[in-house]
Amino acid sequence: MPLIEVEQLRRVYASGRREVEALSGVSFQVEAGEFVSIMGPSGSGKSTLMNVMGCLDRPSEGDYRISGQSVSQLDTAQLADLRGGEIGFVFQTFNLIPTLDARSNVEVPLVYRGFGSGERSKWATQALQQVGLQDRADHLPAELSGGEQQRVALARALVTRPSVVLADEPTGNLDSDTSESIMRLLQDINQRTGVTIIQVTHDEHMARFARRIIRLRDGLIQQDEQLDPGAVRA
Numbered sequence: 588m589p590l591i592e593v594e595q596l597r598r599v600y601a602s603g604r605r606e607v608e609a610l611s612g613v614s615f616q617v618e619a620g621e622f623v624s625i626m627g628p629s630g631s632g633k634s635t636l637m638n639v640m641g642c643l644d645r646p647s648e649g650d651y652r653i654s655g656q657s658v659s660q661l662d663t664a665q666l667a668d669l670r671g672g673e674i675g676f677v678f679q680t681f682n683l684i685p686t687l688d689a690r691s692n693v694e695v696p697l698v699y700r701g702f703g704s705g706e707r708s709k710w711a712t713q714a715l716q717q718v719g720l721q722d723r724a725d726h727l728p729a730e731l732s733g734g735e736q737q738r739v740a741l742a743r744a745l746v747t748r749p750s751v752v753l754a755d756e757p758t759g760n761l762d763s764d765t766s767e768s769i770m771r772l773l774q775d776i777n778q779r780t781g782v783t784i785i786q787v788t789h790d791e792h793m794a795r796f797a798r799r800i801i802r803l804r805d806g807l808i809q810q811d812e813q814l815d816p817g818a819v820r821a
């Protein structure tokens with residue numbers, strides 16, 4: 588069974604008296620362990636697709652299944668549970684809480700899931716080790732570089748051991764060297780842990796760190812390309 592199944596997905600936004608069709612019938616599957624880049628011009632539906640895959644939004648038509656569970660059959664609370672259990676999010680703007688140090692930021696999803704402080708600290712320390720930031724655990728976000736802040740955000744996404752990490756332009760606010768090191772880290776974590784990674788990027792070079800590129804245009808898949816695993820990346 589594929590981890591992710593998107594079937595004839597349509598998403599129409601009602602904005603005033605007009606309707607905007609952001610996704611016009613998109614179908615694809617993602618197997619557990621894949622690393623996928625989603626590309627496409629501004630407005631082509633990338634974030635809309637990520638929101639549906641992240642169980643933050645529902646399709647207008649068609650179906651979305653993650654680990655075999657169809658989101659259309661779940662109520663809002665069940666959707667939130669599914670999201671908390673299966674999905675880790677990484678954002679362009681990191682979205683760290685400025686008053687919490689790195690470790691406490693990484694613990695946040697565990698607070699929501701009701702873990703005690705001992706376990707939270709243990710898991711957060713492990714996640715910070717995964718991203719190579721164990722020696723920055725007590726730094727506030729303002730005391731970290733942009734790349735380090737994004738690594739903390741990645742640790743926060745990984746700490747619940749999700750089946751998939753969804754990253755919407757994770758390197759959009761980083762310079763190109765820092766972006767490459769984040770991409771190498773994503774590759775490394777994907778290969779070491781088997782966590783599925785789906786990222787949106789505007790940058791062809793960053794996209795090619797993945798093993799597959801799905802290109803959207805006007806709410807449709809224009810191309811779904813498997814990259815040669817033997818090709819030298821970076």
Ligand SMILES: Nc1ncnc2c1ncn2[C@@H]1O[C@H](COP(=O)(O)OP(=O)(O)OP(=O)(O)O)[C@@H](O)[C@H]1O
Nearest residue numbers: 600601602607609628629630631632633634635636
């Ligand atoms: N909440 C909303 N209400 C109405 N229209 C929306 C809403 N969100 C997105 N849209 C429209 O849906 C289309 C797809 O938007 P989406 O944010 O998915 O694009 P995108 O590919 O992520 O673009 P970008 O690269 O600029 O982030 C756009 O035309 C946008 O204006």
Ligand SMILES: [Mg+2]
Nearest residue numbers: 633634635755
């Ligand atoms: Mg977007």
